[in-house]
Amino acid sequence: MTQDKFKEITYAQAVAEAIDEEMARDENVILMGEDVGIIGGNFKATVGLRDKYGDWRVKDSPISELGIVGLGVGAAITGLRPIIEIMFSDFMSLGMDQIANQAAKIRYMSGGQVKVPLTIRTTIGGGRSSAAQHSQSLQAWVAHIPGLKVVVPSTAAELKGLLKTAIRDDNPVIFMEHKMEYNKKYSVPVGEYTIPLGQANIVNEGDRLTIAATSSMVMRSLEAAQELAKDNIYVEVIDIRTLVPFDKQTIIDSVKKTGRLLIVDEGHLSFGVGAEIGMKVMEDVFYDLDYPMMRLGTEDVPFPFSPALEFPIIPDTKKIYQKSKEMARQ
């Protein structure tokens, strides 16, 4: 992003702007999902689009996750560039055959004859007392499947540039928006820009510890880094941006400098993003480590309803601060 002019918009507005710009640019881009049209989305992230592009290009669908993802696959291989919205990533389960067995596999099964320019937008994240079925961050489910790309954007500015790239990509991309971010305002560059998939971003420079984080955990990590700076601990924070494709090198280079790596992702800990990233970089950084690699994630329990139970299980600024402090000891 080399723009020097910025504006303040919400994360939800950034979604709408990205889609609006891409729909204006390419008439093959369509948007379909539950409530995306007349009311502009359950999270108000697609407001105004139906009025501008009409009912066929911005389609309120029936409650049929499997059906709409599959419809997106069929439309994608025959020339459209569909954006399909699944209201909560928890509901990917209902569309999973079309996501994991169809969208991800059709190009491969065709021996490279077919392209699947499909974007599946969905939401992740706890923290609004949505309990066990509307709070999960299921990026590990989809990152496990070869053939899918997986994007976990941080700020609104990041989201906008990455979403535009996802829509232009000729592969199925699972684009995971954090539902606690929609109403937050961010500084977003004015005018056209895109961010490539597969390039992690160093958002804070430091020398004592590397924190590699996804989605809103990037912002929590930056908050923790500010606190740590007061203790004269300078932390390098990396925004992972995309799980697939994965930019291993940026993390490796940073850890070679800092000797310490903490991975923060809001998905459940076990068999999750943190474990995988740790192993991905292990063989390159093992002899540079001054402290065992650590990870933070949501505890291995279903999301409970009560805030008294929910907040303790999700990683937050304080937990990142404490874990960093422990790791940064000389």
Place this chain on the structure above:
Amino acid sequence: MKSSYQENFLTNLYATMFRIREFEEQVFELYKIGLMPGLAHLYIGEEAVATGACATLEDKDFIGSTHRGHGHLIARGADTKKMMAEILGKKDGYCKGKAGSMHIVTLDKGILGANGVVGGGIPIATGAAYMAKIKDTKQVTICFMGDSATNEGSFHESLNMAAAWDLPIVYVIENNLYGISVGLKRVTKVADLSERAKAYGMKGLSIDGNNVLKVYETVKEAVDYAREGNGPTLIECKTYRHKGHHVGDPGLEYRSREEEDEWKAKCPLICFKEALLKEKKTTKKAIADLETSIVQEIKEAVEFAKNSPYPDPSEAFEDIYS
């Protein structure tokens, strides 16, 4: 038989059915001698459905297929050499050996793909129809499915959307009475699956799926209706698979020999050939010549497939992303 049918059109229908039959017989042979990896679901006995249905389409149209897909692809005009090579896992196959019998995907001839997941192709075919609708391309999609696929959620979700939005698609059920070993009657209350159309506000028809002209005429009307922008139709074709569920299945425990004999007597090829001869639309000699040339064509497809090399192991890492 309508007198307006040209001899050429009729013998082409017979040729397609015979090509499917011969192709499948040879796939079975290749399986028996151990040359075919994995499995294949043979279309023998059901040839009239794919043949009659695909004869209604224009070049630009689409079809969605199933795990029992060889017949659909051949009826759509796919290259039998490339199909056979794919089924043997060879480099010159349609998908360079990555698909095999059950997953051939190629947009060649508008084939949206066979599908290893029962019901998996239904939403995809519906998506092609959505594209055609909003781009006003006048392309029609025929979506084939087995009887058992109608018990999947994808069937319900797709037909509901297609009807709600008047999409240009024709859903063709091949009711061969079984899903592997489970008789439809044991798991489904309605006898005519086309009754389900009513639940979506769609027209539904149940017909004799062994009568190629009946299939042609019924699907033609539905395809024209769809092309004119009126929306989808559900057509159930009653038919039977002569062999087991797939090449390794003798298919003995779950159906009776009497039932098999009864359906084999209604073989779509024999019935159509007899009708053509009776109505003097062709001659025994012409049919025999046609059959000889198709036997030769399939023999060449088998040779082509056998002679094609296997893909290099490094190719496993190609074609994942574009």
